[in-house]
Each structure stands twice: as C-alpha cells, then as structure tokens.
Amino acid sequence: MKKYTILAALLALSLGSCNKEYLNPSAASEQQVVTSSDGLITLCNGLQARYTTGGALSVLYNSVAAGGLSTKELTILNVGNIEEYNVSLGAGSVTNSNGVVRNLWTQANLVKANADLVLANAGNATEAGTRSGIVAYASIFRALALGTLAQFFESAPLAVQENAAFVPRVQLLQNAVAQLETAATQLAAAPVSADFNAKIVPGIDLPNTIQALIARYSLQAGDYDKALAAAGRVDLTKRSVFNFDDNTRNPLFEVAFGNRNVFEPFNTSLGLTGALAPESGDRRLPALLRISPGPLPTQNLGTGFFTANSAPIPVYLPNEMILIRAEAYARKNDVPNAITELNRVRTSTAAAAATSTGLLLTLPGAGLPAYSGPATQADVLTDILRNRSIELAFQGFRLDDNRRFGRPGPGAAGAERNRNFYPYPRVERENNSQTPTDPLI
Numbered sequence: 001m002k003k004y005t006i007l008a009a010l011l012a013l014s015l016g017s018c019n020k021e022y023l024n025p026s027a028a029s030e031q032q033v034v035t036s037s038d039g040l041i042t043l044c045n046g047l048q049a050r051y052t053t054g055g056a057l058s059v060l061y062n063s064v065a066a067g068g069l070s071t072k073e074l075t076i077l078n079v080g081n082i083e084e085y086n087v088s089l090g091a092g093s094v095t096n097s098n099g100v101v102r103n104l105w106t107q108a109n110l111v112k113a114n115a116d117l118v119l120a121n122a123g124n125a126t127e128a129g130t131r132s133g134i135v136a137y138a139s140i141f142r143a144l145a146l147g148t149l150a151q152f153f154e155s156a157p158l159a160v161q162e163n164a165a166f167v168p169r170v171q172l173l174q175n176a177v178a179q180l181e182t183a184a185t186q187l188a189a190a191p192v193s194a195d196f197n198a199k200i201v202p203g204i205d206l207p208n209t210i211q212a213l214i215a216r217y218s219l220q221a222g223d224y225d226k227a228l229a230a231a232g233r234v235d236l237t238k239r240s241v242f243n244f245d246d247n248t249r250n251p252l253f254e255v256a257f258g259n260r261n262v263f264e265p266f267n268t269s270l271g272l273t274g275a276l277a278p279e280s281g282d283r284r285l286p287a288l289l290r291i292s293p294g295p296l297p298t299q300n301l302g303t304g305f306f307t308a309n310s311a312p313i314p315v316y317l318p319n320e321m322i323l324i325r326a327e328a329y330a331r332k333n334d335v336p337n338a339i340t341e342l343n344r345v346r347t348s349t350a351a352a353a354a355t356s357t358g359l360l361l362t363l364p365g366a367g368l369p370a371y372s373g374p375a376t377q378a379d380v381l382t383d384i385l386r387n388r389s390i391e392l393a394f395q396g397f398r399l400d401d402n403r404r405f406g407r408p409g410p411g412a413a414g415a416e417r418n419r420n421f422y423p424y425p426r427v428e429r430e431n432n433s434q435t436p437t438d439p440l441i
Contacts (some may be wrong), residue, residue: 019181047141061251062104063396065159071398072271090418102425108145129193139183143176150398173221203243212316224328231321236427241312249309257306283367
C-alpha cells in the first residue's frame, strides 16, 4: 500500500486543545494541504492509516482487544501484557491510565478530528466527483470513529475545541448517521471521479459502506426503521475491506493472532455458553478457529481475518446487514419477519469469499437448520445474538451487543461482561474540564 508511505507528516497535524504548535519546516502546513484536491485525498488516506495501522496503537486493534477481553471472547496468554490483562480483569482494574482505553479514546478522537478537517474544506475540491469521493470517505471514517467511541464510552465530545462539551453516546451515533446521509446524497448526485479512485487507497466500496454504517449505527441508536431501510440498500454481493501489506500490516495479526504472546480466542466456543453456545456443525467456526487440527504450540487458536500481515479486514460483513434486519424486526416485535431474516443467515451454505491468495473476505454460510425455537421476541433475539457473536467474532462488537441485548452484567449472577463502559482517559480529564465523572463499572 505505497500510498500510505506519504502520510507520516500529514498525520502529525495537531488538532487537539493544545495551544502550542511545533512546526516542521520540511512538512506541508495544514493550510497548504486542505486547499487542494490532492492534499485532501492524501488526508483521506491518512484517516484509514490512523484507524487501521500502527499495531497496538490502532483503533482496530484496541476495539477488538477491549470488546473481546471484556466479554470472555478473548483470553490473555501473557499477563506481562499488563494493559490488556487489566482489561480482561475488568471492574476497578480498568483505570483511566489504561493503555487500551487511552488508545481507543485518543486515536478515535484524532480520526474524527481529521475527518472534520477534511469535511470542512471539501469545497476546495473543484471537481464534483472528486469532492463527493472526499466527502464520502471522510464521512465513513468519521462515523467509524464516533461509532467506536459510542460502543465503549457513555459520552464524548463532538466539537474539536478546548474544553469541548460531552454529548451522550446516542447523540454520537445519530450525528454519525446524519453525516453519512449527507454523504450518500452527494455521492448519488456526483459519482466518484476517476481521479479520486486513482489516488485513494483501494478496498472500500463507498456507497455500500455508507449504507452499511447507517444501518449499524441506526440499530445501535434504536432507530429500527432507518436500520432496516439502510441494511436493505446494501448490495450483499459487494465487498468492502481495509487492505494491508507487509509495510502497512494487519494490526490484529501483527500484535496478537500471529503469535501466542498477547491474547487468543477464549476457547473453541468463543467463550459462549448456555443459550448462546454455538450449535454443532456450524461451518463458520472452522473459518474462525484452528479446531481440527488444533493449533501447534506456536500458533494462535484464532484465524479468521487475521492470518497474515496482508490479510484484509472487512469494514462490514454481508450477514451483519441481514442480522441487523433480523434484530430490527424483532425489536419492533415483528417476529415472523425477524425469523425469516435470521434463517437467511442460519441456513446459508454459501462458500467463503476469498482473495486470489486464499485470504478470507467473508465467512462461509453457517449451514444450520432453520430456527425451530419458540416464536417469541425474547427467544428470537437470543438466537440473533448467538449468530451475531459467531458471525461478527473478533470484530469489536461483543461488549456493545452484550449490553444492548440485556445480558447479565458486572455483579450479576452469570455475568458475561466485566464492565459496562470504560473510564475516560486521564489525558482527557487533565486537559478538558468538561470531562464527566467516570462510570462506576
């Protein structure tokens, strides 16, 4: 991904509340970068670089680590990795000095701030198709950043300024969706130009990713009608991925799944028990785990989308959209339609989509019988959660899903998560007097 190699200076642009400015005479200034189409496209590439690369600093790595270690989806292999280990302990062991929490917060906020900078200056791209591509791309990463913050924190700032006020997490999601809708309208009016496509890092399908994220974050915000409509607009035959290579590496393979030093899946049931335990014969599990044969002593139990430095990671999975529709119908108490959508996932026998080198793009179909449990809202929702927990394993959604489905929380009998939300990092508290009180757990 040679386009990433030109981003280092641009990623250093300071967008926080600090008043000091340290100038690099050999680097382009912010004013120079945002006044041209090429500069704005380079900043767009930088959004993906900050969100996905950098190993243990990346938003991708920390969202998977935090969500998995807080819910027994993942287990620690080496307690010397103290930040991840404390997340796996949960409760008071997760302080506002924790590195996983800090990186989640700071990197997601930086992605969001850089995306805001791009959007504020997108009008400087004079060609309509280039401008619509820039707006779409920045809107996608802005939404991913806000969605990540909303999954792990009770609130966060929307404005980029000193002592920015915090807004509730649902407002973060609604704001992300509103910007995505604006981008979708602009993209429909002016399809992306060849110039934009030639200069942007490839892999992300802009129109389908916009609708997928509208569906994802509308569901999390409780807007079920909007989630249904947007998920239905996604072309499930198209793929949208974050691409990597040996220089810009898949962060989950690089840090964790490529070794046995940090963490791996909790067990071959993904830590799921009781009514959520995987069913026998689920064809997705062998694509996610080394089950038969099992891992060698030096191999991680987990595989999935994290099997090589160059393994692409999906931005969304087609079956996520179907499960969003199933859940939205169930939340509306339209149980028959919820079961119909759920069965599209359960009974699928589609082969896994893969790259020319065999790296996974989507999982195989589950190959399970149709749902035969009680046709009640509660029971159907439980099976939807079970299928989300398998279909979206190691994607960072497990903590938010566990909360949203009302599973036993910290202190309850059979607790399935060790925190509800994370404390705000100390670096934020020390620099923003508006930082709220930390959640108790």
